[in-house]
Amino acid sequence: MKASRGEKIFYGVNYALLILLGITCLFPLLNTIALSLSDIHEIESGNVTFYPIGWNTEAFRSLIEGTRIVEAFRNSVVITIVGVTASMVATIITAYPISRRIFIGRRPFTLGIVFTMLFSGGLIPTYLVVNSLGLVNSYSALWLPGLISAYNLLIMRTFFENIPDDIDDAARIDGCSEMGYLLRVVLPLSMPVIATLTLFYGVSNWNMFMNVLIYINETEKYNLTVLVQNMIKSQSLLQEIVNTGVTDDDQLAIVPESIKSAGVLVIVLPMLAVYPFIQKFFVKGVMLGSVKG
Amino acid sequence: METTTAATTEKRLPRSAKTGRWSKRVLRANIPLILLFLPGALYFIIFKYVPMGGLMIAFKDYNFHDGVFGSPWVGMKHFDTIFSQPHTLNVIRNTVMLSLLNVFVGFPFPIILAILLNEVRRAWFKKTIQTIVYLPHFFSWVIIGGFVVTLFSMDSGTINHWIERWFGDSYPFLYKPLSWIAIYLGSGIWKEIGFGSIIYLAALTSIDPSLYESASLDGANKFRQIWHVTIPGISTTIILLFILSMGRVMEVGFDQIYVLQTPMVTDIADVISTYIYNTGLKGAQFSLTSALGMFESIVGLILVLSANAIARKYDRGLW
Incomplete structure (x- = not known):
């Protein structure tokens, strides 16, 4: 069918709107990359928008030499790897029993978990519990209070439940134990949901902000998000870093904007590096989650 | 879920049919399950229940020395304070106002995006745009806060550079209440528009293509097709998601407010979560802010339950 004139206009406008939205989504990122790498004079005169003008990597150098960012990067990696592993193990072993029809008390336990999604004690009472366990200022305070996300748990339980009964029956006849069934049958069949939830936990651990702010007191234990946020908010801190980047003839080599931008990019870059590979899992995850829990 | 599992459980009752007690086989099979469940149960008890x-400290005057149990009871004192002090009332008002704005202003954007994407015929173009618009969902608020400062700050923001060049005077976007609210709403829409559209795109795939053909044969142009076929086709999803988002009205994310807040706008930007953090945790007003948190949780619970009760009328409850 040939497109009429009205349809051509419609498609033209549609494509234009989508391209505009695409640019809007990318622009802040491009602008930040450009500011982190541009020449100080070009930035000050406001010429820098989409791409770097005049190559200048001084911002990254001062960031690495003048701040604890390398340490914070390492902390973020540790927090993420340990946090994701612990969360995944806990989510799997908790989701499996409540997916089994034979499990006594499966309904009340499930309802008990769902209720924590609807009502919570809130920040202060949770802090008091973590404090009384002596976890404040240790990474356990980041890993334990958010160990299992009830939402993720229900996604996994639903996935386990949808494994056909025939497979279960066959495994039983072959003399498979409960643990053997989980490890050798359920888990290999659940790779899609495991991948998706690993990524959900990964993103929330990498982006963790409020819990670090609340529970971690020593600056050397900060992760990237808190370190960079403190840097962005503090003019004096920024100025200190700027002063480390002096050229041979005693001119300042960087502006605060470049430092801020470089700091933000250190958080973004690892994420951008894996984004193309993980995107499809996230889309899948939204669909899994929208299946009635 | 309730109805389907009830039906299937009846088929494979784990109890003995004669005595009504758990059979030995069932009990034996439950031992490994209980062991597996135990750590998770402990987690939910310790860190959730x-x-x-x-929350009983909301009815006490908590102090570190006496602890949760030893501190003296004071009844509703803290709740009286919350509902009589102008400052806390203001914080509650801000929370409700910002989240209602978020729901009402932000809600249509993912729908519009899904409809626009649905009309794209070139697969590679659709995929590229989707890849780009999903990206901001994965950025932490610290990153987006960094972007906002880079773009909108008074003396060095990129946008103010442009405004200076064309109009002469820069504008303090982050320091004026109205423009701050616009940035707050805009940044939320920017972050979630792509990801929010996924669910609508899925709903759109269930529309029968022959409806478009017959509409087109009847002489309906593209806008009429969208109005009479596309939107009715996803209206249940739209209504359902709207009701469910009303259930979350008390939830204003801490991170977003914290990174965007400037000293000049605390009058409208101080919400329950930031107030609890600043006054409760840093200012050691544990009891007062626990009472505020409890108020927030209870209102949230009522909202979610009623939202779900309404959503059930559309046969699509949350659980």
């Missing part, structure tokens, strides 16, 4: 019990 114990804090709920800890």
Whole structure:
């Protein structure tokens, strides 16, 4: 069918709107990359928008030499790897029993978990519990209070439940134990949901902000998000870093904007590096989650 | 879920049919399951249910020395304070106002995006745009806060550079209440528009293509097709998601407010979560802010339950 004139206009406008939205989504990122790498004079005169003008990597150098960012990067990696592993193990072993029809008390336990999604004690009472366990200022305070996300748990339980009964029956006849069934049958069949939830936990651990702010007191234990946020908010801190980047003839080599931008990019870059590979899992995850829990 | 599992459980009752007790086989099979479940159960008890019990400090004057149990009871004193002090009332008002704005202003954007994407015929173009618009969902608020400062700050923001060049005077976007609210709403829409559209795109795939053909044969142009075929086709999803988002009205994310807040706008930007953090945790007003948190949780619970009750009328409850 040939497109009429009205349809051509419609498609033209549609494509234009989508391209505009695409640019809007990318622009802040491009602008930040450009500011982190541009020449100080070009930035000050406001010429820098989409791409770097005049190559200048001084911002990254001062960031690495003048701040604890390398340490914070390492902390973020540790927090993420340990946090994701612990969360995944806990989510799997908790989701499996409540997916089994034979499990006594499966309904009340499930309802008990769902209720924590609807009502919570809130920040202060949770802090008091973590404090009384002596976890404040240790990474356990980041890993334990958010160990299992009830939402993720229900996604996994639903996935386990949808494994056909025939497979279960066959495994039983072959003399498979409960643990053997989980490890050798359920888990290999659940790779899609495991991948998706690993990524959900990964993103929330990498982006963790409020819990670090609340529970971690020593600056050397900060992760990237808190370190960079403190840097962005503090003019004096920024100025200190700027002063480390002096050229041979005693001119300042960087502006605060470049430092801020470089700091933000250190958080973004690892994420951008894996984004193309993980995107499809996230889309899948939204669909899994929208299946009635 | 309730109805489907009830039906299937009846088919494979784990109890003995004669005595009504758990059979030995069932009990034996439950031992490994209980062992597996135990750590998770402990987690939910210690970090979810114990804090709920800890809410009793909302009715006490908590001090570190006497602890949760030893501190003296004061009844409703803290709730009276919350509902009589202008400052806390203001914080509650801000929370409700910002989240209502978020729901009402932000809600249509993912729908519009899904409809636009649905009309794209070139697969590679659709995929590229989707890849780009999903990206901001994965950025932490610290990153987006960094972007906002880079773009909108008074003396060095990129946008103010442009405004200076064309109009002469820069504008303090982050320091004026109205423009701050616009940035707050805009940044939320920017972050979630792509990801929010996924669910609508899925709903759109269920529309029968022959409806478009017959509409087109009847002489309906593209806009009429969208109005009479596309939107009715996803209206249940739209209504359902709207009701469910009303259930979350008390939830204003801490991170977003914290990174965007400037000293000049605290009058409208101080919400319950930031107030609890600043006054409760840093200012050691544990009891007062626990009472505020409890108020927030209870209102949230009522909202979610009623939202779900309404959503059930459309046969699509949350659970």
